Amino acid sequence: MLVLNPNAREALTHGLIAQIQACWARGSPGAMVPALRGMTAVHGPDYIADECSYVHAAHALLDTWRQDLGERPQAVLVACFGDPGVWALREVSGLPVMGLAEAAMREAEALGPFGIVTGGQAWGPMLMRLARGLQCAGPQGLVAVQTVESSGGTLASDPEAAWDELARAMVSLLQAQPQLRSVILGGAALGGWVPAVRERLGQSAARGDIAAVPPIIDSVEAGARWLLQARR
Numbered sequence: 001m002l003v004l005n006p007n008a009r010e011a012l013t014h015g016l017i018a019q020i021q022a023c024w025a026r027g028s029p030g031a032m033v034p035a036l037r038g039m040t041a042v043h044g045p046d047y048i049a050d051e052c053s054y055v056h057a058a059h060a061l062l063d064t065w066r067q068d069l070g071e072r073p074q075a076v077l078v079a080c081f082g083d084p085g086v087w088a089l090r091e092v093s094g095l096p097v098m099g100l101a102e103a104a105m106r107e108a109e110a111l112g113p114f115g116i117v118t119g120g121q122a123w124g125p126m127l128m129r130l131a132r133g134l135q136c137a138g139p140q141g142l143v144a145v146q147t148v149e150s151s152g153g154t155l156a157s158d159p160e161a162a163w164d165e166l167a168r169a170m171v172s173l174l175q176a177q178p179q180l181r182s183v184i185l186g187g188a189a190l191g192g193w194v195p196a197v198r199e200r201l202g203q204s205a206a207r208g209d210i211a212a213v214p215p216i217i218d219s220v221e222a223g224a225r226w227l228l229q230a231r232r
Helices: 010-027 051-065 086-093 100-109 123-133 152-156 159-176 194-207 219-231
Strands: 002-005 037-040 076-078 097-099 114-119 142-148 182-186 216-218
Touching: 002 010, 002 051, 010 037, 010 219, 051 086, 076 086, 076 100, 076 219, 086 097, 097 100, 097 219, 100 114, 100 123, 100 142, 100 182, 100 216, 100 219, 114 123, 114 152, 114 159, 123 142, 142 159, 152 159, 159 182, 159 194, 182 219, 194 216, 216 219
Parallel strands: 002 037, 002 076, 076 097, 114 142, 114 182, 182 216
Antiparallel strands: none
16 A cells, blocks of 8 residues: 655655554554555655645656556555545556545545635635535535645644644634534644644633534544555
8 A cells, every 4th residue: 555645745754654554553453554655756845735736746646656666556545635636646547546635525524514624725715626526515515614824834843833723723613613513634744633633622612612522533544544444
């Protein structure tokens, strides 16, 4: 199985591999963790945060795929919350291919109306467009995207401040859309942050700022669950 990172941050690739393997280990304690390879885009943007870098990342994804991969993987996870190049890679590879955004949206839509919180203001309309393409936008699917001004890469540089900022964004989203059954915390660089953000939401619920804390879906862990299922 392969994790393909469409931006040029090698450290992010290593971090994603570690988080995915940890997610698998929690799901099956004592079981052998499946082998997992990571590849980083040969010329991708440093971080994907707007339309231009999105297109660049899609091209980088395909160029990286055309390298010598050695043994052909069973499935490919595109490690970006936004899924650049996913449909094209499905076409050229003939393999199961999934992006972090679609994996998380498919889990969320099974619960009912959902929202997304992520970094980078440009992602609001981009994610709504993706959801419409996946036919999971609307009153029973993706209702709203709440972004914070900082990109995921900037948020990752100061996690403590980022957790507070993201929790405030979730409170705003839940106050505006109380019908939401779940919220996705989206971003490859934000993987593993759900417990810290949930703790802050719990404090908001205790103050009465929101009625309750809904399920929060970590986009990286959603991708990990899809990848393990695709292997079987």
